[in-house]
Amino acid sequence: MQSPDIKDAMILKDYNIHLVFTNGEKKVFDLRPYLKYQIFRPLNDETELQSFKIIDGTLEWSCGADLSTDTFYLQSKPFQSDAVI
Numbered sequence: 001m002q003s004p005d006i007k008d009a010m011i012l013k014d015y016n017i018h019l020v021f022t023n024g025e026k027k028v029f030d031l032r033p034y035l036k037y038q039i040f041r042p043l044n045d046e047t048e049l050q051s052f053k054i055i056d057g058t059l060e061w062s063c064g065a066d067l068s069t070d071t072f073y074l075q076s077k078p079f080q081s082d083a084v085i
Helices: 038-043 069-074
Strands: 004-013 018-020 026-030 053-055 058-060
Touching: 004 053, 004 058, 018 069, 026 069, 058 069
Parallel strands: none
Antiparallel strands: 004 018, 018 026, 053 058
């Protein structure tokens, strides 16, 4: 199974990322567990965290950090529309 690409994303509180996939699913990905790794440490800065772009269906940050679309899709939880953004 190939995971659907990300078509839209928005940074939420506490390093959560709201993701919209090409199949219409909306999910929330928790980036916090990844911040301990060297490549993701620059994302502790709000400006860097907001600097992502969607490239080839996944998120990439200007510092070079990225994850596969599979990671974003499989490790995220369904978005609850009543969740606080």
